[in-house]
Amino acid sequence: MSDPAPTLATQDLRLGYRERAVIDGLNLSFPPGAVTAILGPNGCGKSTLLHALARLAPPRAGRVTLGGEDVARMAPRALARRLAILPQSPVAPEGITVAELVRRGRAPWRGLLAPFSAADAQACAEALAAVAMTGLAERPMAELSGGQRQRAWVALVLAQATPLLLLDEPTTFLDLPHQIELLALLRRRNRAAGTTVIAVLHDLNLAARFCDHLVLLGPDGLVAEGPPDRVMTEAALMRAFGLAARVLPDPVTGGPMVVPL
Structure with missing residues (x-):
């Protein structure tokens, strides 16, 4: 079993590219020992935020803390023993x-x-x-x-074998059965070892089914965060995606299910 998961948090975090800020003044605390999905439209800063959590994208302002300690001041090996990150489309060495x-x-x-x-x-x-x-x-x-x-x-x-896992679109290239299998695996890992899992996902309904906590970003920053039934609302989906949808009970879990109109 992994060591108890420390709390990962952002404080007045500002991230961007050149002159453009994609995240500005973000204050979040990711619940330890939970599965969290980061959701939102393309270009809203989901991957940038995940990279900043792992110290791969330096902030323009603010900071990221792990167990109350600024990740920018942690030794690389110490940080790598506390969190692991799977970036989007990694490239393996030849052979x-x-x-x-x-x-x-x-x-x-x-x-x-x-x-x-x-x-x-x-x-x-x-x-x-x-x-x-x-x-x-x-x-x-x-x-x-x-x-x-x-x-x-x-x-x-x-x-x-870290107490935190950060995954950027881990279901990429997987067909639907394998997407479900992978998300179920991550949730089992979370339940068995208390591993904190934070993943950038695109499928709203899979996120609502497998995750305990959702962070919904939109073009103007944070739209909502919390349990799926509090975040997956018709108003929040319109604000984040410009998506007209109905939110109905999932017939399997009873949680929220998004049906686009």
Whole structure:
């Protein structure tokens, strides 16, 4: 089991590119031990926010804190032991196999010349099994389908064994059954180990079904945040997406289900 998840938060956060601010004055506290989806239209800053949480996008103002500590002041190895990030469309080194890729997730826990330990091997084996990739461990990444490659990347961040997981569109390249399978896996990981999961997602109904907490961004910043039934409202969807929709009870979960008009 992972260590208890610290709280990840933003304080007066401002992010942008050149002269354009995409996030301005954002104050959020992501609930620890929960599954959170970051939602919103293209260009609203979802991925930029996720990158800032992992210290990959330096803020123009404000800060990101992890357990009350400014992530900008944390040593890289210390941060990598507390959170793992899967960016959108990562690129694998040429010729690398699935197993070799997943082994890289253990780097924060090993010294520069330290041998690969039994604990490292077990973490990698469990991560591969979790995404049903054990039988493909020795296959080169270049020979895999897009969906298989995505599952291999998810195995890498699972092998890192951190109390926080940040994933940028983790369902990319996956067909609907595998999208559901992956989101169910992340929720099981959350429930079993208390892992905090924060993911950028596009499918509103999958987000409402599998997540405990939603952060909805729009062209003008934060629209709403909180439990799905509080965030997924017709007014909020119109403000964020310009989307005319009905929000009805999901026949399976009873939670909100978006039906575009």
